[in-house]
Amino acid sequence: MSDSSTDPTPPLEPAEAAETARVEKEAEKATEQTTRGWAAVGAGLGHNLGLVVALALLAVVGLITAGDRFASVDNVMTILRLAAVIGVVSIGMTFVITGGGIDLSVGAIVALSSVWATTLATQQMANDVHWLLMVTTALVVGGACGLVNGLLISYGGIVPFIATLAMLASARGLAEILSDRKTQIVSVPGFTDALAGDFLGVPRLVWIFAVVAVIGWIVLNRTTFGRRTLAVGGNPEAARLAGIDVRRHTVLLYVVVGVCCGIAAIMLVSRTTTGSATHGMLYELDAIAAVVIGGTLLSGGRGTIVGTVFGVLIFTTLSNVFTLNNLSISAQSVVKGLIIVVAVLLQTRLARRPSS
Amino acid sequence: MTDPSPEQETPAAGQSALLQMRGIVKRFPGVLALGGVDLDVRAGEVHCLLGQNGAGKSTLIKVLSASYQPDEGEIVWQGSATKLSTPDAAMGLGISTIYQELDLVDGLTVTENIFLGHEISSGGFSRRHEATARARALLARLGHSEITPHRLVGDLSPAAQQIVSMARALSHDTKLLILDEPSAVLDQEEVRNLFRVVRDLTEQGVAVVYISHRLEEIRQIGDRITVLKDGRTVATGLAVADTPTAELIRLMTGRDIEYAFPPRPAHSHDTEVVLEVRGLSGERFRDVDLTVHAGEIVGLAGLVGAGRSEILETVYGARRSTQGTVGVGGRKLRRGSVRSAVAAGVGLCPEERKSQGLLLDQAVYRNVTISSLRRFAKSGFLDFSEERRAAEELSRSLDVRPPGVDRPVRNLSGGNQQKVVLARWLLRECKVLLLDEPTRGVDVGARTEIYNLIRRLADEGVAVVVVSSEVEEVLGLADRVLVVREGSVVHEGPATEIDESRVLDLVMEGDVA
Numbered sequence: 019m020s021d022s023s024t025d026p027t028p029p030l031e032p033a034e035a036a037e038t039a040r041v042e043k044e045a046e047k048a049t050e051q052t053t054r055g056w057a058a059v060g061a062g063l064g065h066n067l068g069l070v071v072a073l074a075l076l077a078v079v080g081l082i083t084a085g086d087r088f089a090s091v092d093n094v095m096t097i098l099r100l101a102a103v104i105g106v107v108s109i110g111m112t113f114v115i116t117g118g119g120i121d122l123s124v125g126a127i128v129a130l131s132s133v134w135a136t137t138l139a140t141q142q143m144a145n146d147v148h149w150l151l152m153v154t155t156a157l158v159v160g161g162a163c164g165l166v167n168g169l170l171i172s173y174g175g176i177v178p179f180i181a182t183l184a185m186l187a188s189a190r191g192l193a194e195i196l197s198d199r200k201t202q203i204v205s206v207p208g209f210t211d212a213l214a215g216d217f218l219g220v221p222r223l224v225w226i227f228a229v230v231a232v233i234g235w236i237v238l239n240r241t242t243f244g245r246r247t248l249a250v251g252g253n254p255e256a257a258r259l260a261g262i263d264v265r266r267h268t269v270l271l272y273v274v275v276g277v278c279c280g281i282a283a284i285m286l287v288s289r290t291t292t293g294s295a296t297h298g299m300l301y302e303l304d305a306i307a308a309v310v311i312g313g314t315l316l317s318g319g320r321g322t323i324v325g326t327v328f329g330v331l332i333f334t335t336l337s338n339v340f341t342l343n344n345l346s347i348s349a350q351s352v353v354k355g356l357i358i359v360v361a362v363l364l365q366t367r368l369a370r371r372p373s374s
Numbered sequence: 375m376t377d378p379s380p381e382q383e384t385p386a387a388g389q390s391a392l393l394q395m396r397g398i399v400k401r402f403p404g405v406l407a408l409g410g411v412d413l414d415v416r417a418g419e420v421h422c423l424l425g426q427n428g429a430g431k432s433t434l435i436k437v438l439s440a441s442y443q444p445d446e447g448e449i450v451w452q453g454s455a456t457k458l459s460t461p462d463a464a465m466g467l468g469i470s471t472i473y474q475e476l477d478l479v480d481g482l483t484v485t486e487n488i489f490l491g492h493e494i495s496s497g498g499f500s501r502r503h504e505a506t507a508r509a510r511a512l513l514a515r516l517g518h519s520e521i522t523p524h525r526l527v528g529d530l531s532p533a534a535q536q537i538v539s540m541a542r543a544l545s546h547d548t549k550l551l552i553l554d555e556p557s558a559v560l561d562q563e564e565v566r567n568l569f570r571v572v573r574d575l576t577e578q579g580v581a582v583v584y585i586s587h588r589l590e591e592i593r594q595i596g597d598r599i600t601v602l603k604d605g606r607t608v609a610t611g612l613a614v615a616d617t618p619t620a621e622l623i624r625l626m627t628g629r630d631i632e633y634a635f636p637p638r639p640a641h642s643h644d645t646e647v648v649l650e651v652r653g654l655s656g657e658r659f660r661d662v663d664l665t666v667h668a669g670e671i672v673g674l675a676g677l678v679g680a681g682r683s684e685i686l687e688t689v690y691g692a693r694r695s696t697q698g699t700v701g702v703g704g705r706k707l708r709r710g711s712v713r714s715a716v717a718a719g720v721g722l723c724p725e726e727r728k729s730q731g732l733l734l735d736q737a738v739y740r741n742v743t744i745s746s747l748r749r750f751a752k753s754g755f756l757d758f759s760e761e762r763r764a765a766e767e768l769s770r771s772l773d774v775r776p777p778g779v780d781r782p783v784r785n786l787s788g789g790n791q792q793k794v795v796l797a798r799w800l801l802r803e804c805k806v807l808l809l810d811e812p813t814r815g816v817d818v819g820a821r822t823e824i825y826n827l828i829r830r831l832a833d834e835g836v837a838v839v840v841v842s843s844e845v846e847e848v849l850g851l852a853d854r855v856l857v858v859r860e861g862s863v864v865h866e867g868p869a870t871e872i873d874e875s876r877v878l879d880l881v882m883e884g885d886v887a
């Protein structure tokens with residue numbers, strides 16, 4: 019930003035100097051406006067320094083152990099494509115956790131949405147109408163599941179852990195019933211064409227993730243909805259007395275994560291060209307882990323979308339490095355567990371400030 | 375400015391110094407909370423610590439109780455230099471502290487709280503009978519036998535919780551008792567009771583460090599005074615008897631402040647009725663009628679626990695009424711619905727700033743604007759600079775220190791946190807403003823400013839209801855006063871036609887004259 023002021027500038031002709039001064043003044047004005055923006059970016063990077071370092075370390079390990087197989091464009095795209103689906107779920111999860119809740123049912127909702135969007139009936143109708151009908155189905159199913167979760171928690175007074183645990187069981191069960199435990203192959207041609215493949219050299223799925231993340235960031239950091247989410251998660255009683263409809267807001271948060279699951283289901287269906295009741299297994303754990311190592315407070319009141327994106331990338335890159343080195347899934351799980359512990363320890367260190 | 379010659383005529387004269395603190399420095403990131411503070415306390419005296427909000431009083435006593443480690447400075451305890459490494463060590467020496475924000479565990483019983491951390495046990499089993507007996511004895515010593523040891527602390531009133539903290543402090547062998555604004559949650563009667571306990575203790579040779587923003591209390595209970603300003607000692611060892619109040623205020627604030635209430639407007643209140651409460655009954659009160667006109671300030675006086683906060687919270691819809699109606703501007707509010715109250719333009723500044731008011735980890739400006747977000751949003755997107763500007767303006771006029779609206783509220787001193795909660799409701803343009811203990815823990819200078827702001831809002835047509843445990847405040851600020859006793863209104867009339875002693879009589883006896 020301030021290159022011109024730090025560089026030793028050669029002496030100037032008077033007119034030229036005046037012109038430069040004017041330009042500089044304008045630039046200064048502009049700088050002033052952007053300073054805050056840059057400060058925010060800087061602070062963001064500062065907060066996420068640990069995550070950046072962790073990701074860089076992983077990349078180095080990948081480079082050393084797998085060399086070109088790791089560093090190839092193809093492999094990077096593979097990592098991103100894998101990260102995209104769980105990433106979208108994690109963005110939704112960030113909202114719920116920031117708002118003081120938790121959602122254990124995300125994987126099951128992904129499965130149910132994927133199945134419902136690919137039943138023969140849905141596909142036939144989509145053939146007649148438009149492939150977007152499948153997309154809509156998944157989003158509505160996801161959103162509806164979230165709505166049920168939210169209503170049970172807000173108005174039924176069931177704690178989030180239990181309510182979403184119940185949803186986990188029943189949504190997956192319903193998915194099995196609907197699909198008769200069979201894998202449903204997508205036959206609508208427009209659907210796969212629309213979502214598979216690349217756009218500007220980057221897989222469309224990754225674009226979807228990017229768009230969801232950016233929208234998530236804007237909503238959390240720049241809108242009243244985001245501000246209220248922080249308040250509801252930080253001190254629900256204070257939020258209520260401040261005039262926020264805490265119960266309605268909580269319902270909305272679960273709808274948000276539900277819709278995210280619907281989006282993730284569509285992405286998964288397009289990547290695998292199938293809908294299945296076994297989709298999204300253990301997504302809840304991966305998503306919660308990514309959110310927490312990203313720096314969102316599990317007790318609510320503080321949340322970071324950027325952190326979550328890093329969290330997702332770290333876990334996906336880790337899997338990739340392990341796979342490239344032919345290491346077992348079990349070893350991978352152990353390392354994942356270690357990462358979670360270290361990250362949370364660091365986080366509590368930071369959070370444990372003396373109170374006045 | 376430091377007074378070099380300690381006083382000779384105090385009751386504690388002749389006693390050696392129990393505690394000396396020399397040049398204590400404590401830094402927080404970006405803030406010098408203590409910049410070289412001296413304090414010496416003698417056995418058997420009540421030593422008052424005065425200073426504006428954010429002067430460093432709480433920080434100093436946290437250093438003394440070893441919950442903070444000082445960056446520099448020396449602590450001499452009974453003549454020998456000491457390093458207080460842990461709170462446990464400080465307690466072991468006989469230093470007991472009651473913090474500004476009570477630190478009891480709601481889910482435990484009175485007994486369990488009193489002996490928390492030093493349970494009475496043998497071989498790992500707690501000796502419950504002995505503990506209960508000792509708890510009962512401690513409570514009796516404090517004159518509060520009515521608090522039963524088996525009750526859950528969360529079910530007690532703030533005043534009773536304060537007593538439990540005292541009992542906890544006294545359950546150790548205490549030589550120095552530190553009270554950080556103990557009277558903020560107490561009403562006059564409770565304060566009198568507290569003073570009786572304090573006098574008992576000093577007679578037994580216990581030294582007391584007493585922090586309060588109520589200067590008249592210092593007159594009643596204090597022996598000597600140390601004044602802090604911006605983290606430095608500006609006067610130490612002043613004898614209470616020889617120091618006029620005006621001098622104390624000048625030392626604290628560095629200027630002369632007239633401690634006065636804003637004048638009431640001359641016109642009578644034949645304006646429209648804004649708030650109309652009819653026959654409202656609820657958890658701890660019954661059959662309350664309350665009418666507030668536009669531009670009027672109505673004060674609710676009464677003891678802590680008389681049901682005043684419950685009345686406000688019920689009007690606001692935060693509690694469900696069992697009977698009666700609340701109307702704003704002629705429209706009835708839905709029962710038990712905060713949303714309906716807020717939509718009608720009602721605001722409540724709650725009593726408990728920590729649990730009911732603040733978002734501790736959020737920046738000051740976010741705490742101020744949270745109830746008025748819509749005003750700063752265009753189709754859901756917030757205008758941060760506008761938010762900051764509005765919050766800055768208000769916090770400047772309330773003198774929130776240190777200035778700057780970007781720091782988390784957690785790092786502010788107690789009184790400044792209170793100002794932030796209040797600012798939230800002053801910012802929201804309400805038709806009816808319900809203020810529950812709006813000046814709790816706020817220093818003299820800022821208090822006057824708060825009174826002026828409240829009066830200005832009323833002059834703009836807001837209907838204001840103020841609850842305060844300080845009778846003087848209710849009488850000075852309000853146009854009309856309601857006295858509440860055990861959940862019923864026992865008196866209603868213009869504030870100018872009743873005096874403090876009459877209110878106290880009513881509060882105690884409740885006879886309707």
Ligand SMILES: Nc1ncnc2c1ncn2[C@@H]1O[C@H](COP(=O)(O)OP(=O)(O)OP(=O)(O)O)[C@@H](O)[C@H]1O
Binds near residue numbers: 374405784789
């Ligand atoms: N944990 C902390 N981190 C950063 N700054 C702090 C912290 N605790 C206190 N401060 C700052 O130190 C200063 C002194 O605060 P302190 O709580 O001691 O004031 P006080 O005299 O007790 O005020 P009050 O009368 O309002 O209780 C204030 O400026 C406050 O903002």
Ligand SMILES: [Mg+2]
Binds near residue numbers: 432433474554788789
């Ligand atoms: Mg304090």
